Amino acid sequence: MVKEVTVRVPASTTNLGPGFDALGLALRRYNRLQVALTTGPVRVEVEGEGAGLLESGAENLVYRAMCRLYDEVGSPHPSVLIRLHNTIPVSRGLGSSSTAIVGGLVAANALLSNPLNREQVLSLAVEIEGHPDNVAPALLGGFQITSLTEEGLIHLRIPTPTGLRAVVCVPEAAVSTAAARQVLPQHYSRADAVFNIGRVSLLVAALLTGNTEVLRPAMQDRIHQPYRAALVPGFEGVIRGALDAGAVGACLSGSGSTMLALTCGHETEVGEAMAAAVRAAGVEARWFALDVDEDGAVVEGAA
Secondary structure, three states: OOOEEEEEEEEEEEOOOOOOOOEEEEEEEEEEEEEEEOOOOOEEEEEEOOOOOOOOOOOOHHHHHHHHHHHHOOOOOOOEEEEEEEOOOOOOOOOHHHHHHHHHHHHHHHHOOOOOOHHHHHHHHHHHHOOOOOHHHHHHOOEEEEEEEOOEEEEEEEOOOOOOEEEEEEEOOOOOHHHHHHOOOOOOOHHHHHHHHHHHHHHHHHHHHOOHHHHHHHOOOOOOHHHHHHHOOOHHHHHHHHHHOOOOEEEEOOOOOOEEEEEOOOHHHHHHHHHHHHHHOOOOEEEEEEOEOOOOOEEEEEO
16 A cells, blocks of 8 residues: 655646637646655645645645545545645746645545546546646646536647747736636627637647747737736736747736746746846746646656
8 A cells, every 4th residue: 555655746837828728838847745644633844835825734735635536536534744845836827726736636546556547637636626727737748728518628738849948937926816817807809709719729730830930929818918917017028028038929827927938049038038027017026947848747756
């Protein structure tokens, strides 16, 4: 019987501009979870991002996700010690909550000797998160197109174009997903709908063909970014700065506040330009150049 497991889960970015709630991408920045069966109360220790902020007991999202899988297979909830080693910023649009959900589910599945397959784990992750765009790349890696249908979740993977990397600029200002959704309108004009259909079609085609030259217009959006821009320090300046510095496209990462640029070089220039635009708006920022993660959640060790 497995008594201890370590799981690595990548960050994720979603939407990529026009692909609202449908496109997601895993990035090579990770949270690691060490979960050990114990006989005492549930304890969660957090190191790195979220230390002092995330719950330290049974209310922690990692443990709640674990319990959902235990319920699914009819096993009693375990007593555990969870150690979180986090490098993914919290509430910044890089999938920290999805990392907790996916990590908890994968850890629970491993402790139980994997009674569920990946599709079943993904289904539980979508149930907990409420939408698939972050949890699919966090679990499966790479570029993911997701759609909830009457028959269930459909997800397809897009190959990563050669040489494509991401630069993420993280302001020291959080944006909650709930607040970011509240600013969105209930209805859209036909012109805006047609605009986004065209842009997301172009975006998917560009990724499939490796034609990164058209990503700049392909990552434009009228569905969510214009309404969320006011929540993000220096939004317009960050987009402009990234493109002027050599990015092939730029957008809001998820619901923000992180901004994302896709690049085929010039990562330092792009990152510095993005951070400078945020600082010009009066908020400190940091940036990272990241490769696409192709593996998704990985069990690094079990004992």
